[in-house]
Amino acid sequence: MAWSTMVEIQRSRVQTTALLNEAIAGITQRPGRAVLTALGTVIGIAVLIAILGLTSSASVQVSKAFSLVEATEVRVTQEVTSIGSRIDALAFPLNAGDRAKAITGVRNAGLRWHLQQSVSNPPSTRTIELPFAASAGFLETAGATYSQGRGFDTGHEERTARVAVMGIGAANDLGISDISRSPAVIIGGAWFTVIGIIDDTQRLPELLSAVVVPMTTAHVLWHDPMPEMQVDLVVDVEPGAGPIVGQQLPLAMSATHPNRFSVTLPPDPTSLRETVDAQLSGLFLVLAVVCLVVGMVGIANTTVVAVMERTGEIGLRRAMGALPRHIAAQFLVEASVLGALGGLTGTSIGVVTVVIACSVLGWTAVISPLLVILGPLVGLVAGAVAGIYPSLRAASLEPVDALRS
DSSP states (O other): OHHHHHHHHHHHOOOHHHHHHHHHHHHHTSHHHHHHHHHHHHHHHHHHHHHHHHHHHHHHHHHHHHHHTGGGEEEEEEOOOSSOSSGGGOSSOTTHHHHHHTSTTEEEEEEEEEOOOOEEOTTSOOEEOOEEEEOHHHHHHTTOEEEEEOOOOHHHHHTTOOEEEEEHHHHHHTTOOOOTTOOEEEETTEEEEEEEEEEEOSSOGGGGGOEEEEHHHHHHHTOOOOTTSOEEEEEEEOTTOHHHHHHHHHHHHOSSOGGGEEEEOOOOHHHHHHHHHHHHHHHHHHHHHHHHHHHHHHHHHHHHHHHHHTHHHHHHHHHTTOOHHHHHHHHHHHHHHHHHHHHHHHHHHHHHHHHHHHHHHTOOOOOOHHHHHHHHHHHHHHHHHHTHHHHHHHHTOOHHHHHHO
């Protein structure tokens, strides 16, 4: 009885190194299948690392862009009331930009309103409906740059000059590609000479598809902005000065009726960044997990096929004394090794993808060292989980039945 127990103990003992060698041998005997089996995990881990890395890098860029533009922009709008329909009843003073710039912390400011006028370019039949009346300070506040010509200035405003500046999109729509010969457009029945084409802005991208004329010129010509039209003052402030400046702007516009104005302050940068990070990470993490699950299904499916093809080998091992748990351990280790190799390869591909993408976009690549460490571990766990069912199936084969097949 003692001898039988000793024999059983000796038969049930398998060294870890031997088990690992058997698993590697089983993988290397079919290298093509092993590569295809691990490919799903490689893709899943690569997508996971690349997405998380790009999300982190993109979040940094979003934070930078927000800090440079959104955190320094304050807007003042006119509340719609029954104050009449003529421009003389407009709550904003025509020198609203100068009043705003007198406040400490304000770098620039400009007033604009949407004109209910059409713009055409005879003899072409093309017409657009996006004209603005604005102060010279508005174009400066928007950070407009010009591919041709320049913007109008305070001199144009003082003379109520009939000049216009248009965005590159509006210029293309109206068929204006060269302003060297001073082309003219018709706005609300009046002729305006085009003196500049905007090709980019730091803020207010809608200017790229608009036509802008001096505010004083619009005041003289039309006198009829309706109360429901959009009128706003855009203010460029020093970083961090938005809340303080926002409190003073309504009083600067009208000491007697500050309630006619509403102020929109920039959102808190910390909460905005956290919101963007959470949304991007959550969305892309789901996509990465889906890819990883596909890889796990591939490992499980291929491992089941391998069990079916190696039933003779399994029967021989059982006949030589291997216990069911030894067979299960061998196939489980094989699946785990494939998963770990796939995770290591996928991590490398993901890191390279992040670095190349950020280099092309001019971003700073941000990759957490924890991701590089967790990538192979996730692959190992994914392979082990995927190999549980096939290994149990292999362990359940009886020696006699396996040898017959």
